[in-house]
Amino acid sequence: MARVTAAAFRSIVARANGGVKPSKYRNKKTIGFDKDGTVVKLDSKREAKRWAQLQLMERRGEIIELQRQVSYTFRLPGEPDRFLMGPPSKKTGRRTKHRYVADFVYREVANPETWVVEDVKGVRTDRYRCNWGLMDLFYNIQIRET
Numbered sequence: 001m002a003r004v005t006a007a008a009f010r011s012i013v014a015r016a017n018g019g020v021k022p023s024k025y026r027n028k029k030t031i032g033f034d035k036d037g038t039v040v041k042l043d044s045k046r047e048a049k050r051w052a053q054l055q056l057m058e059r060r061g062e063i064i065e066l067q068r069q070v071s072y073t074f075r076l077p078g079e080p081d082r083f084l085m086g087p088p089s090k091k092t093g094r095r096t097k098h099r100y101v102a103d104f105v106y107r108e109v110a111n112p113e114t115w116v117v118e119d120v121k122g123v124r125t126d127r128y129r130c131n132w133g134l135m136d137l138f139y140n141i142q143i144r145e146t
Contacts, residue, residue: 040068047103047120050146054104054118063116066106070117073099074138084134100131102143118144 030048042048074084086098104118
């Protein structure tokens with residue numbers, strides 16, 4: 001049996017997938033439906049399943065104000081025009097505001113004054129761990145992982 005290099009194996013897999021390179025964490029982009037019936041693109045099957053569950057919970061009246069893909073930036077305390085900056089872009093080299101995009105945000109009817117920020121996680125990356133700490137520090141919000 002002949003040995004195959006990693007690069008050769010990746011090209012064989014890409015050709016078998018119709019020339020499409022598989023995603024880094026092997027998640028499959030999926031479509032779902034919004035509250036009003038419009039089609040939405042979701043990053044994984046797990047995220048699509050959770051989106052459907054949360055919509056059902058909202059229809060049942062268990063949660064309110066359900067939103068997806070909510071962006072948070074980290075403004076420096078006492079300085080209204082200064083933000084925590086992210087690393088330089090690989091394409092442009094410019095630094096941009098560090099931000100975290102939550103998968104889902106909603107309020108529970110049992111505790112309506114508190115926002116629940118939820119993230120569907122398959123792999124806990126270093127970047128996610130950093131964002132988890134920043135959300136707690138800047139917004140006093142603990143991210144709920146599903």
